[in-house]
Amino acid sequence: MSISAVLLLLWANIRANPLRFMAASTAISLAAAVLLAALVGQQFIRTQAPRAAEMLIAPLELHLAATDRNYPYIAEDLLEAMRDDPRVTSLATAVSVRAVDMPGLASGALDRETFYSHKPGGMGGWITGRRDSFLAWDDENPRGTLVEGRWPSLASEGPIEIVVPQVVRDQPLESWRHLESDTGVYPAQVVGVTRANNGQVATQQGIQLVSRQVSRAAAEKLAGHPLRPSHARFELNREAAKGAFIDDWRGRLTSLPGRLELWDSESLNKAGLNSPAVESARLAVQTAVLLASACVMCIALSAQGNAVRERIRHIGLLRSLGADRSTPVVVLLCEAIVMAIVGSAGAVAIVWVAMSSAARFVPAFVPPAAPDSGSVFIMGTIILVGSVAGCIWPAIVVARVLPGETAAQVDSARATRIARRAAVAGGLILMVTTVIVFITPAGSMLRAQTLSWCGTVGLSLAAVCITPAAMGLVCRACTRPVAWLTRTNSLILRDQITADGARSAGSVIAVAVGLGGFIWMLCWGASMLNAFVIDSEIPRWLVSIHPYGLDQEETERLLATPTFSGFFPLTLVDTRLAVGNDSAEVVPTLVMGLDVDRAVNDGPSALPFRFVAGQRGQAAKELVNGDACLISAWYAASHRTKLGDRISVAVPRSEGLTERVYKVVGIVELTGWRMATKQNKVRLNGDKHEVMVVLDANSVRRDFHVGCYANFLLGNPLLDGNGNIPGYRQDLPEVEADAASEVERESLEAKLAATIDLTIPVDYELEPNVKVQANSRVVQVDDLDRTRAALWGEWGGKAVKRLGQLPLIILTLSLFSVSGTLMISMRSRAHELGVLRSCGLTRVAMVRLCIAEGVLLGLSAIPVAALLGGGSAWIALEIASIIGYRLDFSGIDPTFVVPWSWLWPGAVITAAVCCLAAVWAGWRISRVAPAALITG
Numbered sequence: 001m002s003i004s005a006v007l008l009l010l011w012a013n014i015r016a017n018p019l020r021f022m023a024a025s026t027a028i029s030l031a032a033a034v035l036l037a038a039l040v041g042q043q044f045i046r047t048q049a050p051r052a053a054e055m056l057i058a059p060l061e062l063h064l065a066a067t068d069r070n071y072p073y074i075a076e077d078l079l080e081a082m083r084d085d086p087r088v089t090s091l092a093t094a095v096s097v098r099a100v101d102m103p104g105l106a107s108g109a110l111d112r113e114t115f116y117s118h119k120p121g122g123m124g125g126w127i128t129g130r131r132d133s134f135l136a137w138d139d140e141n142p143r144g145t146l147v148e149g150r151w152p153s154l155a156s157e158g159p160i161e162i163v164v165p166q167v168v169r170d171q172p173l174e175s176w177r178h179l180e181s182d183t184g185v186y187p188a189q190v191v192g193v194t195r196a197n198n199g200q201v202a203t204q205q206g207i208q209l210v211s212r213q214v215s216r217a218a219a220e221k222l223a224g225h226p227l228r229p230s231h232a233r234f235e236l237n238r239e240a241a242k243g244a245f246i247d248d249w250r251g252r253l254t255s256l257p258g259r260l261e262l263w264d265s266e267s268l269n270k271a272g273l274n275s276p277a278v279e280s281a282r283l284a285v286q287t288a289v290l291l292a293s294a295c296v297m298c299i300a301l302s303a304q305g306n307a308v309r310e311r312i313r314h315i316g317l318l319r320s321l322g323a324d325r326s327t328p329v330v331v332l333l334c335e336a337i338v339m340a341i342v343g344s345a346g347a348v349a350i351v352w353v354a355m356s357s358a359a360r361f362v363p364a365f366v367p368p369a370a371p372d373s374g375s376v377f378i379m380g381t382i383i384l385v386g387s388v389a390g391c392i393w394p395a396i397v398v399a400r401v402l403p404g405e406t407a408a409q410v411d412s413a414r415a416t417r418i419a420r421r422a423a424v425a426g427g428l429i430l431m432v433t434t435v436i437v438f439i440t441p442a443g444s445m446l447r448a449q450t451l452s453w454c455g456t457v458g459l460s461l462a463a464v465c466i467t468p469a470a471m472g473l474v475c476r477a478c479t480r481p482v483a484w485l486t487r488t489n490s491l492i493l494r495d496q497i498t499a500d501g502a503r504s505a506g507s508v509i510a511v512a513v514g515l516g517g518f519i520w521m522l523c524w525g526a527s528m529l530n531a532f533v534i535d536s537e538i539p540r541w542l543v544s545i546h547p548y549g550l551d552q553e554e555t556e557r558l559l560a561t562p563t564f565s566g567f568f569p570l571t572l573v574d575t576r577l578a579v580g581n582d583s584a585e586v587v588p589t590l591v592m593g594l595d596v597d598r599a600v601n602d603g604p605s606a607l608p609f610r611f612v613a614g615q616r617g618q619a620a621k622e623l624v625n626g627d628a629c630l631i632s633a634w635y636a637a638s639h640r641t642k643l644g645d646r647i648s649v650a651v652p653r654s655e656g657l658t659e660r661v662y663k664v665v666g667i668v669e670l671t672g673w674r675m676a677t678k679q680n681k682v683r684l685n686g687d688k689h690e691v692m693v694v695l696d697a698n699s700v701r702r703d704f705h706v707g708c709y710a711n712f713l714l715g716n717p718l719l720d721g722n723g724n725i726p727g728y729r730q731d732l733p734e735v736e737a738d739a740a741s742e743v744e745r746e747s748l749e750a751k752l753a754a755t756i757d758l759t760i761p762v763d764y765e766l767e768p769n770v771k772v773q774a775n776s777r778v779v780q781v782d783d784l785d786r787t788r789a790a791l792w793g794e795w796g797g798k799a800v801k802r803l804g805q806l807p808l809i810i811l812t813l814s815l816f817s818v819s820g821t822l823m824i825s826m827r828s829r830a831h832e833l834g835v836l837r838s839c840g841l842t843r844v845a846m847v848r849l850c851i852a853e854g855v856l857l858g859l860s861a862i863p864v865a866a867l868l869g870g871g872s873a874w875i876a877l878e879i880a881s882i883i884g885y886r887l888d889f890s891g892i893d894p895t896f897v898v899p900w901s902w903l904w905p906g907a908v909i910t911a912a913v914c915c916l917a918a919v920w921a922g923w924r925i926s927r928v929a930p931a932a933l934i935t936g
Helices: 003-016 018-056 076-084 204-209 216-223 239-253 265-274 276-310 312-320 326-361 373-390 392-399 412-438 445-486 490-498 501-532 552-559 616-625 633-639 697-703 734-755 784-792 797-803 805-828 830-838 843-886 904-926 930-934
Strands: 061-066 088-103 132-137 146-149 160-165 176-181 184-194 231-236 260-263 541-546 568-576 588-594 610-613 628-632 646-653 656-669 691-696 712-715 762-767 770-774 778-783
Touching: 003 018, 003 326, 018 265, 018 276, 018 326, 018 373, 018 805, 061 204, 061 239, 076 088, 076 231, 088 216, 132 216, 160 216, 176 216, 231 239, 239 260, 260 265, 276 326, 276 373, 276 392, 276 445, 276 501, 276 843, 312 326, 326 373, 326 392, 373 392, 412 445, 445 490, 445 501, 445 843, 490 843, 501 784, 501 797, 501 805, 501 843, 501 904, 541 734, 552 734, 568 646, 568 697, 588 646, 588 697, 610 633, 616 628, 616 656, 616 691, 628 633, 633 656, 633 691, 656 691, 691 697, 734 778, 734 784, 778 784, 797 805, 805 904, 830 930, 843 904
Parallel strands: 160 184, 588 691, 628 656
Antiparallel strands: 061 231, 061 260, 088 132, 088 176, 088 231, 146 184, 176 184, 541 712, 541 778, 568 588, 568 712, 610 656, 628 691, 646 656, 762 770
16 A cells, blocks of 8 residues: 555545535534643643642741631630741731722722623622622731732721732722721722732632732721731741641641631642642543544544545545555545644634633733643544544445445445444443443532543433434434425435435534534523522512611611511521531531511412422421521532431631531522522622521521621512512613613612611621621612523523534534535435436426435434433533532532523524535536436
């Protein structure tokens, strides 16, 4: 076998149909770009972790942090003992405080224009979800490297001065901020920016260390009382002593109140490489590898399968001239290799452009300048293997071509037998895959990995196997209707389709890959959105009174007014489950205290709690007793909590943490409550809640130091003239609807302020023995109906629809594959078509025959695409529900949703691709004279 002959044949094959080669290479590029982006992201995390650790802590430095948000203190005697350790040369301390950070004016007022703006720096009118952390280090101690500006002044008077890390967006130097803390509202200004990168905030430790910085005087002004240290940073005299120092002190820290963690650069590096986020990234890369391999394999199978069918005459001629079986096989594999190389180069170019854009527009992420060589090599290898694997069956067909053969051997009975056996094999693969998945422990990372490796592979193989059978079933069911619609003879059409199923399978797979990817993206995105959507029965207005809520007299007076008469008073506490000081698990918890008789009854005014376990009436009776609780279904499912179990909730004390124990009398779901509490100061400690504990409001006031009677209100507007509850105006353009919502919210805020004097200073107990004075209170109203509309509208739904654009591009590129299939189909039946043309079959009738065949190919792709897309979406949702409990998706238990109204672009493009390909193929074949068709 001559190398020059192989190269000559390879070049001739590529030039014979350059559009198909370009389309296949482009489709491979798009699939490979997704894979390369995942690999680059994983490598970015690996390289960023040590770099971030080095930027945060020097080799001889250690950092001690009180990471329990309910008890963020380090005892003074512990600090003195550490200072006295002969291995310590210096020790600096810091205090932390939390405050809601929003755009402001120099006067301290909220910058309402910016607050309601959707532009950079604005919040679109959505209240920030949690308080941000501010650190105040001892004077003259290291606080990082300034990029621009200066450090905060030490004066206690005047605006609070803030230094922000680079990763904080939309807070340029000298911009004004509006800070709401436990004592009221304060003007603040950004005076400096410190060096940071995104890798520093990829772990909980990094989040603790990369905070906004203020002076100690400013921190104590925000807190309203003297603060005890929450962080300590000290330097050792020699690096050799670090290991022994850490071993000595870590054991002692576990017995002290709160949760104390000792970090060095090595521990930060390990946390960056082994965090839940990194585990999820690894799983995402695994899934991307498998999906990219499957896509490339299907693309190669489609392109090369059609190419082989087109070249049967040429291959037969080569065999007649003395070429052995290996020559056309080698040419075919070389073409697949060239296709993989071109596709990989395109993927590198796409990712490189994306990384350059990220470096330009999001400099805080500090992305590398180009994809690293290791990721490119892995991507290229996977794409090459997938492309060659897709050529295995076409290579077998090529090897069977006999000298002088001019057309593919057609055996309808044999094709039917193969289709049935392949379908049985596909069913068995799905069954075995399902069994393997479900024998792994539910909710475990092992199941997520099994879903990724076994589920994705099994689904791809099953889809390929059922394709011939799907074609046969669709043709049996739809040949007559399609023939009637296209005014084509059904016998001729059936003969065209069933003559050689393998010929059309590649094109069906090519269409199914693009359409299936579209279905996958939209089903997965819609299902995830649906998990966030706020129940329509939850009232529209969620009102926060911050920092101190309302006392009993104020609450009763407010609820006596017509505007607020139907509102629920809520007493919300941001805490955590008491899991012990030595536990690695910290479970952020929202305790909800409410009027049980109103909110958990069976009447129409009750909140829409869905009881997964337990009885509503019995649970309400036990809640009033004060030692029972309802618990959220998402936490119960992930931690195997059942009725009758007892849970311990942390309660802060000045001397440490205590706990309250409650009996679980109901497992409930309040759909969308996690999203409802995202934008309005419910998460005062800053963590996303992983469990919701519902108690009687009197129990919350008894067991926790909330100070007030109610700090949130939940209710609907008054009925309009038609007796309906006014909602967010989704019928208006977004800008007008937002403006109308803003007017309603401000009117409600004004009515509350007119009823309750919010300017009177209020003394309250933040925690035992810690008294503060709130010099003013702020009322803000969140429109939950607007959030509902945004989730399915511009904010959420539009983003999901954008996800489907890439698969639609791949679907569009399948036009060339379908066109090639139809051309081969017509050429393989050239003699019969020539006879029909001689008997009066017109050119238009031949085009209609091609259109009918193209429609049947498109219909055949639908069940395969549904299996690929629906199965992939289900796998992704299962993985998301598992990973979510390890990250911050807590409260997300997605169920499979098919957004039928969003799928029409896929149907339209599929129809357009098949019809355009058919028109092109029909027009080309109709130009051949009848005599030429008869003679082949």
